[in-house]
Amino acid sequence: MTAERRHAPPTQDELDLLHYQSRIERPVAAKIPEFSRDERLRHVIFSRQFSVELLEDLAGTADKIRALSKARAGQDFLIGLLSHKRAMLYFTQPSTRTFLSFMAACQILGITCNEVRDPSTSSETKGETRFDSIRMFSSYFDLIIMRSPVAKLAEACAYLMNDLAASGNRSVPIVNAGSGADQHPTQALLDIYTLQRTFQFTSPKDSPIGTRFDEIRRQYANLTRGLSRKVYGFCGDIGRGRTVRSLAELLAGYEGVSLVFVSPQHPALSLGDDMRSRLVNRGVRVFEVESLETPIDGRPVIETVDALYMTRIQKEHNDPADEATFAAIDFSKYKLNRDLVNRMKSYAPILHPFPRDQFFGEIPQEIDADPRAMYFRQARNGMWARAALLAHIFNVDHQISRYYHEHYE
Numbered sequence: 001m002t003a004e005r006r007h008a009p010p011t012q013d014e015l016d017l018l019h020y021q022s023r024i025e026r027p028v029a030a031k032i033p034e035f036s037r038d039e040r041l042r043h044v045i046f047s048r049q050f051s052v053e054l055l056e057d058l059a060g061t062a063d064k065i066r067a068l069s070k071a072r073a074g075q076d077f078l079i080g081l082l083s084h085k086r087a088m089l090y091f092t093q094p095s096t097r098t099f100l101s102f103m104a105a106c107q108i109l110g111i112t113c114n115e116v117r118d119p120s121t122s123s124e125t126k127g128e129t130r131f132d133s134i135r136m137f138s139s140y141f142d143l144i145i146m147r148s149p150v151a152k153l154a155e156a157c158a159y160l161m162n163d164l165a166a167s168g169n170r171s172v173p174i175v176n177a178g179s180g181a182d183q184h185p186t187q188a189l190l191d192i193y194t195l196q197r198t199f200q201f202t203s204p205k206d207s208p209i210g211t212r213f214d215e216i217r218r219q220y221a222n223l224t225r226g227l228s229r230k231v232y233g234f235c236g237d238i239g240r241g242r243t244v245r246s247l248a249e250l251l252a253g254y255e256g257v258s259l260v261f262v263s264p265q266h267p268a269l270s271l272g273d274d275m276r277s278r279l280v281n282r283g284v285r286v287f288e289v290e291s292l293e294t295p296i297d298g299r300p301v302i303e304t305v306d307a308l309y310m311t312r313i314q315k316e317h318n319d320p321a322d323e324a325t326f327a328a329i330d331f332s333k334y335k336l337n338r339d340l341v342n343r344m345k346s347y348a349p350i351l352h353p354f355p356r357d358q359f360f361g362e363i364p365q366e367i368d369a370d371p372r373a374m375y376f377r378q379a380r381n382g383m384w385a386r387a388a389l390l391a392h393i394f395n396v397d398h399q400i401s402r403y404y405h406e407h408y409e
């Protein structure tokens with residue numbers, strides 16, 4: 001932090017969070033139990049709330065929802081499950097995928113949606129605090145799904161709801177749909193779901209090699225099904241990517257994973273110290289390199305990774321002080337091209353949370369037809385994974401399971 005920044009008066013965002021500061025500053029592990037109720041997620045704030053066991057469970061529910069959605073009878077069953085519930089989509093930061101996939105997920109389960117996307121149309125323009133707005137939403141809706149440019153706002157809203165519940169007032173679940181540069185837990189959920197389906201090697205559409213697992217193993221003898229014992233590459237804007245942070249936290253829960261972070265060596269763009277020590281402390285092999293050509297374990301990163309997660313350079317977060325140093329960086333190293341993709345393992349999916357930046361070109365369109373390009377499938381998976389999460393929160397996942405087993409097995 002610069003001297004000027006240190007002495008600057010607090011922003012309205014900082015003032016808004018002041019009341020919850022002491023709770024926010026605790027370690028994540030200490031907070032997680034407060035976001036559950038009756039052994040279920042109540043509020044979804046951090047990706048670390050998803051244990052490996054819960055991720056398996058949610059993937060199973062998502063698979064069943066997508067299977068049931070193929071037929072009219074299944075759709076009718078799903079739509080009746082939560083038709084008595086209403087959700088508020090409070091998105092005050094731009095979004096295409098998260099907003100629409102949550103809306104579609106709600107519709108699959110019969111939840112009625114409403115939205116506030118532009119705070120200039122709400123009474124925040126008359127001086128109402130965000131917390132008063134949230135409490136008002138909780139008066140009319142049964143769930144608040146929120147995206148905000150303010151880091152920690154969703155977490156603070158979850159504390160507000162817990163305090164309301166403790167004093168006998170109405171309180172509803174909060175789902176963090178992206179909070180500043182901080183966390184994007186449901187993106188990590190759909191990223192994991194995409195990897196789970198890819199590494200099952202059972203669905204022709206979900207894996208670059210389809211169902212040819214046994215054949216591919218002749219070339220890659222160590223290849224196993226599942227997410228464990230794999231090398232995951234992250235490329236681009238590592239320091240400011242909330243999706244990278246959230247997904248890396250989840251991958252760290254799987255056995256024997258290696259995470260390779262490919263970014264410019266710049267304090268704003270490379271892996272943060274806090275993240276690095278958390279991953280290392282959890283037993284993850286962490287590599288930080290400047291290029292996809294850098295060797296790890298004797299081969300270039302691009303030829304080593306079992307999955308590659310590309311990211312956009314998030315120019316909107318550029319600090320004027322960083323602009324001059326960015327000019328010296330060779331950003332071409334953080335763009336894919338056909339030659340690079342041709343050198344990847346044949347079964348390795350390319351993921352990207354999207355949006356991709358057409359002007360920067362981290363994934364040019366010519367890659368889209370490659371079987372390894374999994375990013376559009378990944379975005380669609382978001383709808384199924386988010387529907388599964390809503391079913392979990394509202395405790396109808398067992399009904400889905402029962403119906404599926406009775407009618408489809």
Ligand code: CP
Nearest residue numbers: 095096097098353354
């Ligand atoms: N991945 C993602 O969060 O996309 P949107 O910003 O379009 O929601």
